[in-house]
Structure formats: C-alpha cells, structure tokens
Amino acid sequence: METAVNYIKSKINDFLPEIGIILGSGLGDFADSFKSEAIPYKDIEGFESSNVLGHKGRLVFAEINGKNVVMMQGRYHFYEGYSMATITFPIKVLKMLGIKTLIITNAAGAVNKNFTPGDLMFITDHINFMGTNPLIGKNDETLGVRFPDMTKVYSEQLINIAENSAEKLNIKYQKGIYAATTGPSYETPAEINMFGILGADAVGMSTVPEAIVANYAGISVLGISCITNYAAGVTNNPLNHQEVIQTAEKVKLNFKNLLLEIIGRL
Ligand code: HPA
Numbered sequence: 001m002e003t004a005v006n007y008i009k010s011k012i013n014d015f016l017p018e019i020g021i022i023l024g025s026g027l028g029d030f031a032d033s034f035k036s037e038a039i040p041y042k043d044i045e046g047f048e049s050s051n052v053l054g055h056k057g058r059l060v061f062a063e064i065n066g067k068n069v070v071m072m073q074g075r076y077h078f079y080e081g082y083s084m085a086t087i088t089f090p091i092k093v094l095k096m097l098g099i100k101t102l103i104i105t106n107a108a109g110a111v112n113k114n115f116t117p118g119d120l121m122f123i124t125d126h127i128n129f130m131g132t133n134p135l136i137g138k139n140d141e142t143l144g145v146r147f148p149d150m151t152k153v154y155s156e157q158l159i160n161i162a163e164n165s166a167e168k169l170n171i172k173y174q175k176g177i178y179a180a181t182t183g184p185s186y187e188t189p190a191e192i193n194m195f196g197i198l199g200a201d202a203v204g205m206s207t208v209p210e211a212i213v214a215n216y217a218g219i220s221v222l223g224i225s226c227i228t229n230y231a232a233g234v235t236n237n238p239l240n241h242q243e244v245i246q247t248a249e250k251v252k253l254n255f256k257n258l259l260l261e262i263i264g265r266l
Pocket of ligand 1: 107108109110186187203204205228229230231232239244
C-alpha cells in the first residue's frame with residue numbers, strides 16, 4: 001500500500017484529494033471532461049488492470065467546482081474473479097491519500113415496482129448478499145477497528161445534500177436500499193421477489209465491498225444508483241446488459257450535472 005501511495009503522490013505533486021468518486025457503468029467519461037492527471041491502474045502496485053466493457057481503468061485527479069477530486073474510472077467487480085481484497089484496495093489507497101468523502105455510483109435493477117428505469121436512487125442502506133466480507137482476514141488497526149459499526153454507512157448529511165442538489169436541477173430521484181449479489185448472472189424472479197420481501201429497492205453487483213471498507217476507514221459515503229432496468233420478474237421482459245448500458249447512457253447528462261452540483265456543495 002505504501003508503494004502505491006508513494007507512487008501516486010509522486011505523480012500528483014502537492015494535489016491533496018478530499019473527495020473520491022467511483023464512476024460506475026456509463027459514467028466513466030465523466031472524468032474525461034476535466035483537465036487532470038490520470039494514472040492507469042496497471043502502473044500502480046496492488047491495482048490490477050480492469051477489463052470490463054466500458055471501463056477505462058485509471059485514477060483521474062482533477063479540481064472540480066473548487067474541490068480536489070480523485071475519480072476511479074472503472075472499478076473491480078467480484079464477478080470478474082478479483083478477490084475482495086483487490087476490489088477494495090483502491091479505497092484504502094484513497095484513504096491514505098486523504099479523502100474524507102466517497103461517492104459510489106453504480107447501475108442497478110429496480111426491485112421496487114414504483115421505480116422507473118432512468119431514475120437515480122440515493123442509497124440509504126444496503127444488504128450484503130455477496131456471501132463474504134472485504135474485512136475478513138487480519139485487521140489493520142491503523143485503518144479501522146476489527147468490528148466496525150454499520151448503522152450509518154450512508155451519511156444522512158450527504159443524502160440531504162444530494163436531495164437538495166437534485167431538487168435544484170429538477171432531477172427525479174428515489175431513496176432506497178441496495179442489495180448486492182456477486183453476479184455475473186442476473187437474479188431469478190424468485191430471488192428478486194425475496195429481495196423485495198427483505199426490504200431491498202434495488203439490486204446490483206458492486207458498491208457494497210467498497211462501502212464497507214470506506215465506512216470502516218472513517219470515510220463518509222454517498223451511494224447513487226442509476227436504475228437501468230426492472231429487475232427479473234418485475235416485468236415479463238428478459239434482462240440484458242445492452243439495456244443496462246443504454247439506460248445509463250440516457251441518464252448520463254443528468255447524472256453528471258447532479259455530481260457537479262453535489263461536489264460544489266461538499
Ligand atoms: N441485477 C443486478 N445487477 C444489475 C442489474 C440487475 O437487474 N441492473 C444493473 N445491474
């Protein structure tokens with residue numbers, strides 16, 4: 001970790017990031033609009049090169065609306081075969097670089113029948129259905145405690161800022177609970193029915209590992225899901241990745257504007 005942090009610091013000079021953003025499906029090019037320093041994951045010790053469709057795989061540093069921001073352009077997914085340690089290593093590195101706030105974005109399916117594809121959802125809490133936990137293993141006491149509290153992973157204050165930002169921009173939003181599965185297969189209708197009974201509003205294949213580690217390391221988290229589709233069985237339609245990408249593309253401009261507004265208010 002020290003090697004990674006020192007290497008990054010050598011590339012960004014005296015730039016001190018205060019906000020981290022994980023750019024999920026369809027949002028990757030948010031980072032391209034800023035004059036910035038970019039470091040490919042493959043050049044950073046401990047980062048693996050990301051190879052999922054539509055993801056670039058690099059850290060991008062930029063001043064946005066007066067704030068110093070580091071963006072993860074592409075993230076690691078458990079379904080790609082990466083370990084939980086690999087998936088969450090970047091979060092620990094961002095912590096060492098000094099971020100206080102992490103905005104995690106993702107694409108998710110609607111479990112809640114009142115949601116519509118294209119909605120943005122501010123995550124109020126999560127259900128970890130991945131069957132594992134990124135903190136399993138020897139604990140690093142310098143980062144966080146062995147048994148971290150999880151009652152307030154998603155900061156209410158940040159959700160308020162996000163709501164006010166969305167209202168100002170006239171962007172429709174929802175609030176709800178995100179359930180995470182490993183993927184890569186989508187869920188069955190029976191599983192989605194179960195998630196609904198358990199209290200989930202949306203389902204996806206990311207975010208939870210990063211949120212657990214950020215919370216553990218004392219970073220405030222804002223989670224935003226782009227609802228890209230109805231989850232399995234909510235309608236009769238079969239699911240496909242193309243639909244997910246297409247909806248994310250459609251929402252991109254709103255999502256970008258919302259992020260800019262939120263960053264300005266942090
Ligand atoms: N299920 C799981 N992950 C997803 C979905 C879904 O319906 N849509 C986008 N990511």
